[in-house]
Amino acid sequence: MWKGLSLRLRLTIVYAGLLALLLTILGATFFVDTRNLLIENTASYIRATAKPVIEHWLYGKKVSEKNRDIVSEDYLRKIARFMARDLTSRNTVALVLDKRGKILAIGKLLKEEPAPPSPDPFYYRQALSGENEVTYILSKNDKHILVILIPLRSGPGSDRVLGAVQLSSPLARVEAILYRHGITLAAGTIITLLLGTILGLLAISSALSELRQMIVTCQNITEGRLDQRIDLPARSDEVGQLAEAFNKMVERLEAAFSAQRRFVASAAHELRTPLTAIRGSLEVLLRGAQDDPGSVATLCQGMYKEVVRLGELCEKLLDLARLEISVNVCKEDVVLSDFFESSLKQVKLIASGRKVLLEKGPYVSLKADPHLLKQIVFDLVQNAVQHTDEGGRLTLGWRLGVDAVQIWIEDNGYGILPEDLPRIFEPFYRGKGVSGWKKRPEGSGLGLTLVKTMVEAHGGKITVSSKVNEGTRFVIELPYR
Numbered sequence: 001m002w003k004g005l006s007l008r009l010r011l012t013i014v015y016a017g018l019l020a021l022l023l024t025i026l027g028a029t030f031f032v033d034t035r036n037l038l039i040e041n042t043a044s045y046i047r048a049t050a051k052p053v054i055e056h057w058l059y060g061k062k063v064s065e066k067n068r069d070i071v072s073e074d075y076l077r078k079i080a081r082f083m084a085r086d087l088t089s090r091n092t093v094a095l096v097l098d099k100r101g102k103i104l105a106i107g108k109l110l111k112e113e114p115a116p117p118s119p120d121p122f123y124y125r126q127a128l129s130g131e132n133e134v135t136y137i138l139s140k141n142d143k144h145i146l147v148i149l150i151p152l153r154s155g156p157g158s159d160r161v162l163g164a165v166q167l168s169s170p171l172a173r174v175e176a177i178l179y180r181h182g183i184t185l186a187a188g189t190i191i192t193l194l195l196g197t198i199l200g201l202l203a204i205s206s207a208l209s210e211l212r213q214m215i216v217t218c219q220n221i222t223e224g225r226l227d228q229r230i231d232l233p234a235r236s237d238e239v240g241q242l243a244e245a246f247n248k249m250v251e252r253l254e255a256a257f258s259a260q261r262r263f264v265a266s267a268a269h270e271l272r273t274p275l276t277a278i279r280g281s282l283e284v285l286l287r288g289a290q291d292d293p294g295s296v297a298t299l300c301q302g303m304y305k306e307v308v309r310l311g312e313l314c315e316k317l318l319d320l321a322r323l324e325i326s327v328n329v330c331k332e333d334v335v336l337s338d339f340f341e342s343s344l345k346q347v348k349l350i351a352s353g354r355k356v357l358l359e360k361g362p363y364v365s366l367k368a369d370p371h372l373l374k375q376i377v378f379d380l381v382q383n384a385v386q387h388t389d390e391g392g393r394l395t396l397g398w399r400l401g402v403d404a405v406q407i408w409i410e411d412n413g414y415g416i417l418p419e420d421l422p423r424i425f426e427p428f429y430r431g432k433g434v435s436g437w438k439k440r441p442e443g444s445g446l447g448l449t450l451v452k453t454m455v456e457a458h459g460g461k462i463t464v465s466s467k468v469n470e471g472t473r474f475v476i477e478l479p480y481r
Helices: 007-058 073-087 121-128 172-222 238-286 293-325 336-351 370-386 447-457
Strands: 093-098 103-106 134-140 143-153 161-170 332-335 355-359 365-368 393-400 404-411 461-467 471-479
Touching (some): 007 073, 007 143, 007 172, 073 093, 121 161, 143 172, 172 238, 332 370, 336 355, 336 370, 365 471, 370 393, 370 471, 447 461
Antiparallel strands (some): 093 103, 093 161, 134 143, 143 161, 332 365, 404 471
């Protein structure tokens, strides 16, 4: 049920729920605080009004600092009726109790005066023990009554308690105020909740409008329109970051699909050429050339050559696919100085007639697959040999960067045209070649693609710089940490 709702509706429900919870907590807290304040003020008013009346009847003009016990129990019984009557009003009724909890006097005489509740032994014992602030609320006939107990002492400041006065007042007026206050709070809460929910819905809808635009763009992309992009005003929040990341992802997807289409087209073209040659040779044989041993030998040699070419092409395609789907490369510790020393003889054999220089760097040990690393170096050396005449120079070396080791292979050959430079790592791509290049090798166009894939399988990257008729420099960066 919940998962079937839209994101906008879910966010609105959560927002409204949290707002309702917050308003309820604040309203309840405010209501309770107001209730306690009103009851406390009522109790304070009753005590303040009763204190001078009690002192008048108990002590009168007999107050003396030297003699604090100036009132006896007999005297309390004599004045109890008068004191209870003076403490009783239209809203408050008084009871006078002796120290055994017996009622000595009741202040209610008129019908409109409230009836006093029976004394609660638990509370009047507290008052008789000398506690001054004894206040509680009791319920009687669904009405709440505030009850206050004041101890009666034998003298001002005396520890001797002769009895207690119970003052009780209905809380009808307080409850009427609280009722109106509660209605106001409830109405305010409902109005605030409705307005907050509407404003929250509008804010959420505005915030999610860009997401709806993303949905439309995604739907267009699923239909094959990879040129679609999310065009939002410049914003640095999460939605803006998501739109930027989405656009970059689509750009990479578009580039990947374009590269895939070019790869498939180039692969079909490369495979079609030798297959066409083989088919043509077979057709010649079928038309009667099999009777001529010389023609048969020539045609067979040509077909063998094309089959070998097909086999090499398939092997490179398989190597490329294997490296692209591989999650682990068999890495081990490789010391570059030892690696280049052991590979230098084979490099010189490949260079054949070209001078090979090794620019040694510092001692470096990195995690790499030694077989793949050797293939990377040999493929780049072979590429440099194809672009450099005999008597030219090849330079190999390494140095330590901040977080990576840089390995380079450089030649002083014909170089690469600027328009070819960005595409030399694309599968099956063959450049036009620099003017004056004496021999153009007939490769498959997968060598540098395979090199780039092997470097990236190590978590590194490869870059190239070249100047026409001055030479080319390939730089490989491999992490060593």
